[in-house]
Amino acid sequence: MLSNTLKRRPLKAVLCAVAAAIALGSSLAASAADPLKVGFVYIGPIGDHGWTYQHEQGRQALIKEMGDKITTNYVENVAEGADAERVIRNMAKDKYDLIFTTSFGYMNPTLKVAKQFPKVTFEHATGYKQDKNMGTYLARTYEGRYVGGYLAAKMTKTKKVGYVASFPIPEVIRDINAIQLALNKYNPGTEMKVVWVNSWFDPGKEADAANALIDQGVDVVFQHTDSPAPIQAAERRGVYAVGYASDMAHFGPKAVLTSIVNNWGPHYIQATQSVIDGTWKSQDYWGGLKEGTVQLPISDLVPADVKAEAQKLIADIESGALHPFTGPIKDQNGVEKLASGVTASNAELASMNYYIEGMTAKLPQ
Missing domain, CATH: 3.40.50.2300 (Response regulator)
Known part of the structure; x- marks a missing residue:
C-alpha cells in the first residue's frame, strides 16, 4: 500500500503541474490580447478648431492605425494645476497604460503623478521635465x-x-x-x-x-x-x-x-506602438517640418x-x-x-x- 501511494503522488503532482501550466498559459494569452489603454488630457474643448482639435485629430489617427490593439479616452477642458493633477491621477488609477497630457501647465502635475505610478507611461506636450516613465514631445x-x-x-x-x-x-x-x-x-x-x-x-x-x-x-x-x-x-x-x-x-x-x-498623429502612433512593443524609452521628442509634425x-x-x-x-x-x-x-x-x-x-x-x-x-x- 505504501509503495502504491508513493507511485501515485508524483502522478498527481505532474497532473497538477500540467493543469497549472494550462491555466497560466490561458491567463498569459488573455493578458497578451488585452488592448493597450491610452488616455488624453486636453486643455480646451475638442471643437476649439485649434490646439485641442489637432490633438484630437491625432487621437483619431491613432485609433484608425491601431484598431483593436488599443482603447482610448479623453478628458477635455481640464484647467492647468490641481484639476489637471486630479484628472491625470484618476486615469492612472483606472489602469491606463499610456497617458498623453497636452498643455505646458500640465508638466508638474504629470511629473508628480508619474512618480506615484511607475508602471504607467506618461508623455507630456511642450514641457522640459522627464523621468524614467515620462517623456516629452513638442512641435518645432x-x-x-x-x-x-x-x-x-x-x-x-x-x-x-x-x-x-x-x-x-x-x-x-x-x-x-x-x-x-x-x-x-x-x-x-x-x-x-x-x-x-x-x-x-x-x-x-x-x-x-x-x-x-x-x-x-x-x-x-x-x-x-x-x-x-x-x-x-x-x-x-x-x-x-x-x-x-x-x-x-x-x-x-x-x-x-x-x-x-500641428500634425500629432505620427508621434502618437509611434509612441503607442513602442509601449506595445516594450521598446518605449523616455525622450525629449522635437518634430518639425522634416518629420511632418509641422505642416x-x-x-x-x-x-x-x-x-x-x-x-x-x-x-x-x-x-x-x-x-x-x-x-x-x-x-x-x-x-x-x-x-x-x-x-x-x-x-x-x-x-x-x-x-x-x-x-x-x-x-x-
Whole structure:
C-alpha cells in the first residue's frame, strides 16, 4: 500500500503541474490580447478648431492605425494645476497604460503623478521635465513661424505685424522671436506688436486682442491661442492673418496666408506602438517640418514668386540647410545670445526667456 501511494503522488503532482501550466498559459494569452489603454488630457474643448482639435485629430489617427490593439479616452477642458493633477491621477488609477497630457501647465502635475505610478507611461506636450516613465514631445512650430514671418514681411504694407499671445512661456516667446528674425531679414524695420490675453482659449478676448492690434495699424495678425477668433477678426477687418495649430483658411479665406499646422498623429502612433512593443524609452521628442509634425499650407493669396521662395525656405529647413535660430543673434538689449554660425540647442530653445533684437515690445514680468 505504501509503495502504491508513493507511485501515485508524483502522478498527481505532474497532473497538477500540467493543469497549472494550462491555466497560466490561458491567463498569459488573455493578458497578451488585452488592448493597450491610452488616455488624453486636453486643455480646451475638442471643437476649439485649434490646439485641442489637432490633438484630437491625432487621437483619431491613432485609433484608425491601431484598431483593436488599443482603447482610448479623453478628458477635455481640464484647467492647468490641481484639476489637471486630479484628472491625470484618476486615469492612472483606472489602469491606463499610456497617458498623453497636452498643455505646458500640465508638466508638474504629470511629473508628480508619474512618480506615484511607475508602471504607467506618461508623455507630456511642450514641457522640459522627464523621468524614467515620462517623456516629452513638442512641435518645432518656430520653423513654421519663421516662414510665416517671411510671408508677413512680403505682404505687409504698414510694416506692422501683430501677435495675439497666450502666456509668456518659452514656446510662445520662441515663436515670436522666429517671426521677428524673418522680419529683420526680409523687411527690416517692421515692428511686431504683442497683446497677451493670458488664456489659451477665450474667443472673446482673442477677438478683442486682434481688433486692438488692427486698430494700431497691424495688417498681418498671428496668434498663439486656440480659437479661430483672431482669424475671423482679420477677415472682417480686411487684413491678413496666419493661423495656428490647425488649418484655419476656411475661417478667413480672404485673410489667411498660411497656418502653422500641428500634425500629432505620427508621434502618437509611434509612441503607442513602442509601449506595445516594450521598446518605449523616455525622450525629449522635437518634430518639425522634416518629420511632418509641422505642416504649412500656403494660400493662393500669396503671389507666386513669394510662395516659391517660401517653399524654398521650407525645403531648406527640412534639409537642415537653414535653422532660424543660428547666430549672430542678440537680445533686444544688444546682448549676444548666439555667436555667428552657432545654432541654438534644444535646451536653449526650450528655455528661451528673452526677446531678440528688433522687438520693441517688452516681456511681461
